[in-house]
Amino acid sequence: MTLEITYYGANMPVNLPLQSPQQALTTWLAAFPERKLESEEIETINAMHRVLAEDIATDTPFPEFTRSGMDGYAVRAVDTVGASENHPVTLEIVGEVPMGGSPDFEIGAGKAGVIHTGGMVPAGADAVIMLENTRLSGTRKLEVLQPVKPGKDVSPMGEDVVTGQVVIPAGARIRAGEIGGLMALGRTRVNVVRKPIIGILSSGDEVVEPHVKPAIGQVRDINSYTASAHIEEWGGIPLRLGIVSDEIEAQRKAVASAYQRCDAVLISAGSSASERDHTAQIIQELGMPGVLVHGINIKPGKPTILAVCNGKPLIGLPGNPLSSLIILRIFVKPMVERLLGLPMNPFQPSVRATLTQNLKSNDGRENWWPIRLVQSTEGIQAEPIHYKSSLIFSYLPAQGFVRVPGNAAGLAAGNPVDVYLI
Amino acid sequence: MTLEITYYGANMPVNLPLQSPQQALTTWLAAFPERKLESEEIETINAMHRVLAEDIATDTPFPEFTRSGMDGYAVRAVDTVGASENHPVTLEIVGEVPMGGSPDFEIGAGKAGVIHTGGMVPAGADAVIMLENTRLSGTRKLEVLQPVKPGKDVSPMGEDVVTGQVVIPAGARIRAGEIGGLMALGRTRVNVVRKPIIGILSSGDEVVEPHVKPAIGQVRDINSYTASAHIEEWGGIPLRLGIVSDEIEAQRKAVASAYQRCDAVLISAGSSASERDHTAQIIQELGMPGVLVHGINIKPGKPTILAVCNGKPLIGLPGNPLSSLIILRIFVKPMVERLLGLPMNPFQPSVRATLTQNLKSNDGRENWWPIRLVQSTEGIQAEPIHYKSSLIFSYLPAQGFVRVPGNAAGLAAGNPVDVYLI
Numbered sequence: 001m002t003l004e005i006t007y008y009g010a011n012m013p014v015n016l017p018l019q020s021p022q023q024a025l026t027t028w029l030a031a032f033p034e035r036k037l038e039s040e041e042i043e044t045i046n047a048m049h050r051v052l053a054e055d056i057a058t059d060t061p062f063p064e065f066t067r068s069g070m071d072g073y074a075v076r077a078v079d080t081v082g083a084s085e086n087h088p089v090t091l092e093i094v095g096e097v098p099m100g101g102s103p104d105f106e107i108g109a110g111k112a113g114v115i116h117t118g119g120m121v122p123a124g125a126d127a128v129i130m131l132e133n134t135r136l137s138g139t140r141k142l143e144v145l146q147p148v149k150p151g152k153d154v155s156p157m158g159e160d161v162v163t164g165q166v167v168i169p170a171g172a173r174i175r176a177g178e179i180g181g182l183m184a185l186g187r188t189r190v191n192v193v194r195k196p197i198i199g200i201l202s203s204g205d206e207v208v209e210p211h212v213k214p215a216i217g218q219v220r221d222i223n224s225y226t227a228s229a230h231i232e233e234w235g236g237i238p239l240r241l242g243i244v245s246d247e248i249e250a251q252r253k254a255v256a257s258a259y260q261r262c263d264a265v266l267i268s269a270g271s272s273a274s275e276r277d278h279t280a281q282i283i284q285e286l287g288m289p290g291v292l293v294h295g296i297n298i299k300p301g302k303p304t305i306l307a308v309c310n311g312k313p314l315i316g317l318p319g320n321p322l323s324s325l326i327i328l329r330i331f332v333k334p335m336v337e338r339l340l341g342l343p344m345n346p347f348q349p350s351v352r353a354t355l356t357q358n359l360k361s362n363d364g365r366e367n368w369w370p371i372r373l374v375q376s377t378e379g380i381q382a383e384p385i386h387y388k389s390s391l392i393f394s395y396l397p398a399q400g401f402v403r404v405p406g407n408a409a410g411l412a413a414g415n416p417v418d419v420y421l422i
Numbered sequence: 423m424t425l426e427i428t429y430y431g432a433n434m435p436v437n438l439p440l441q442s443p444q445q446a447l448t449t450w451l452a453a454f455p456e457r458k459l460e461s462e463e464i465e466t467i468n469a470m471h472r473v474l475a476e477d478i479a480t481d482t483p484f485p486e487f488t489r490s491g492m493d494g495y496a497v498r499a500v501d502t503v504g505a506s507e508n509h510p511v512t513l514e515i516v517g518e519v520p521m522g523g524s525p526d527f528e529i530g531a532g533k534a535g536v537i538h539t540g541g542m543v544p545a546g547a548d549a550v551i552m553l554e555n556t557r558l559s560g561t562r563k564l565e566v567l568q569p570v571k572p573g574k575d576v577s578p579m580g581e582d583v584v585t586g587q588v589v590i591p592a593g594a595r596i597r598a599g600e601i602g603g604l605m606a607l608g609r610t611r612v613n614v615v616r617k618p619i620i621g622i623l624s625s626g627d628e629v630v631e632p633h634v635k636p637a638i639g640q641v642r643d644i645n646s647y648t649a650s651a652h653i654e655e656w657g658g659i660p661l662r663l664g665i666v667s668d669e670i671e672a673q674r675k676a677v678a679s680a681y682q683r684c685d686a687v688l689i690s691a692g693s694s695a696s697e698r699d700h701t702a703q704i705i706q707e708l709g710m711p712g713v714l715v716h717g718i719n720i721k722p723g724k725p726t727i728l729a730v731c732n733g734k735p736l737i738g739l740p741g742n743p744l745s746s747l748i749i750l751r752i753f754v755k756p757m758v759e760r761l762l763g764l765p766m767n768p769f770q771p772s773v774r775a776t777l778t779q780n781l782k783s784n785d786g787r788e789n790w791w792p793i794r795l796v797q798s799t800e801g802i803q804a805e806p807i808h809y810k811s812s813l814i815f816s817y818l819p820a821q822g823f824v825r826v827p828g829n830a831a832g833l834a835a836g837n838p839v840d841v842y843l844i
Contacts, residue, residue, distance in 0.1 A: 048651045048655060063641075067812075100629070117812075155813075160813040165815075175651075177648065205521040206523075206541075214486065217523045220607075229470045347795050349843050388577060392582055393480075393589040
């Protein structure tokens with residue numbers, strides 16, 4: 001399974017069997033457990049995008065009382081039969097339902113009560129007639145201009161949910177609507193899955209910290225910072241553990257320490273292959289099953305390592321900035337989601353646009369192209385950005401990526417494509 | 423412009439001219455300035471999704487030195503002419519380029535140097551031949567199995583960007599790639615537009631704080647919390663200012679204070695129309711031009727107020743939870759983006775799915791339907807969730823919304839639709 005690359009001693013094995021990105025992801029995710037993180041109680045207002053660690057059930061029905069869905073008048077439907085613009089039915093207004101309280105009157109035959117949206121429907125009434133379908137004909141005289149059916153614009157108690165119903169299940173990712181639902185139940189604190197801690201190691205003798213002025217031949221570490229930003233966005237806690245040299249003992253120590261401290265480990269490669277080789281070897285020593293994927297049939301991003309050691313995922317990221325970004329998105333995002341106990345999400349939103357150039361996948365690898373989106377009179381155009389994956393700035397004008405399947409002849413200009421936003 | 427709703431005194435004006443959501447948004451955004459917030463300096467690692475307040479230019483070329491794009495050997499291309507598997511060209515390996523340093527050798531005729539991806543190409547070499555296209559035939563003898571052209575797998579100094587080039591312009595929203603770009607330049611701190619402070623007032627005599635057990639007729643405040651969660655997600659600072667009663671003087675005071683303190687104000691309606699009427703009147707008193715839109719041709723979400731007073735936007739949100747969520751997305755998201763100085767984003771990602779039921783827009787209003795997405799053997803299905811906008815829990819299983827245009831006959835089952843994820 002390990003890839004041997006040496007320079008003076010032996011030749012590099014060529015034509016390694018590379019898995020497709022989909023195969024590689026499936027293999028990898030299947031090898032580590034879906035849910036193992038503890039929960040923690042936090043303020044609901046801070047729970048956006050967190051994963052619920054408990055079933056949330058109602059302790060009352062919703063609505064808690066039968067309420068009006070409109071501004072208008074609570075009436076007995078039977079009293080409105082035959083009402084029309086020319087032959088209105090006249091009712092007597094007996095009171096107004098106070099907001100936040102209960103009405104101190106009932107609706108008898110021929111009577112009506114002023115009611116506001118959300119107000120409690122008084123006893124005796126079985127419908128609300130909206131304001132627009134009425135006319136006042138005197139201080140307490142209401143003309144009804146249309147008949148209403150029983151139940152019209154009335155939300156019965158428990159219409160939304162009944163008592164004891166699970167309204168948000170454990171494992172759900174909390175969105176704004178769920179925050180509203182929790183608040184409706186008075187749940188101002190909530191148990192969520194703690195964020196997984198993802199250790200990030202940078203490696204490479206040529207790599208220096210961003211605040212350092214690189215000497216000749218050196219480059220600043222950027223990939224551990226892009227990884228960090230993405231991991232935070234996706235719901236993990238990034239833990240940058242600094243830059244480790246290409247020397248195998250230093251790497252072994254650093255990786256083992258990160259593996260002990262974290263829920264998952266990213267090793268952001270320096271750019272040399274010999275150093276990546278150390279990575280696979282070192283990971284393999286940490287536990288079973290070890291390295292599952294070493295090299296993926298994707299461009300850019302081929303030199304990626306996917307591993308699981310004793311249930312804990314590790315990933316070796318390629319050193320080129322664009323490759324690293326693409327691998328983060330394709331593999332690290334679902335890894336974080338998996339650690340949080342979320343299912344694989346088959347619903348990936350995209351912007352549909354018209355491709356402006358042919359894109360080939362002539363090497364049989366799945367190609368990911370950075371795309372600049374342009375709004376034109378003929379709709380949204382997808383302009384591929386020609387790039388080298390080693391470049392840092394050239395692809396920044398891209399809004400997204402398009403995927404060119406490895407087994408296809410490519411994508412033809414003029415056709416619609418799905419652009420996944422960055 | 424103001425909508426008169428009284429219950430005992432006069433009839434409600436009907437058939438108000440309602441603007442379409444698109445018209446309403448355009449009218450509103452055009453009335454407040456695109457950029458007026460100050461900048462602040464923050465750590466680049468915390469700058470994800472922030473808006474850049476300065477042009478970022480390079481102070482060196484990138485790459486800073488001519489470097490290898492591959493693991494392999496630095497060579498003179500002319501030496502490899504005619505090389506093949508059967509008739510390899512043999513070169514002498516004269517050294518290895520150290521990572522993070524400069525080579526202490528040059529490449530003369532018939533010579534090659536070991537080089538790693540990112541390594542500095544030695545003087546004399548004009549190409550890199552990848553490892554896979556070579557073979558070692560002795561300790562220092564290299565067999566080249568394919569010719570390479572000059573420049574092959576070499577990134578010349580400045581290939582990405584030259585010195586003084588603006589690589590990230592002011593006004594750009596910072597993504598992971600931009601964080602990488604900033605780090606590559608050693609910019610560990612960066613000037614960004616400060617987050618706009620969005621004041622959120624809840625109103626309604628029936629509304630109580632989430633930690634309070636509602637008395638009969640009362641409901642808990644949920645909309646100010648969903649608004650808060652979304653505003654934070656979209657790049658603003660939500661400032662919840664509590665619940666104000668329906669009484670006009672209390673409202674006037676609360677709105678005026680919020681207007682003074684914040685960059686924009688949301689007034690989350692209680693559910694009664696009379697109370698919403700106060701909102702429009704109170705906003706109108708704050709400054710010119712005042713209320714621009716009162717009532718939008720959308721369902722749910724019609725009773726929405728859009729206003730600008732002396733360049734500061736205010737919005738009156740409908741009281742129903744689902745209406746509020748939809749109006750937040752359609753109006754408050756672009757409002758926050760506008761305050762940050764971002765242009766209108768025409769690229770809204772969606773999931774394409776097959777509609778399972780006919781959806782009508784028979785009242786001529788633009789309808790937004792909550793959609794449950796289901797992965798089936800025939801692809802992704804979009805199942806509309808039938809709802810009342812007053813309900814809190816019934817629509818939570820939705821992953822997104824579909825838009826049914828107001829002027830259309832509706833959307834027919836079996837057709838593809840764009841589902842905008844929540």
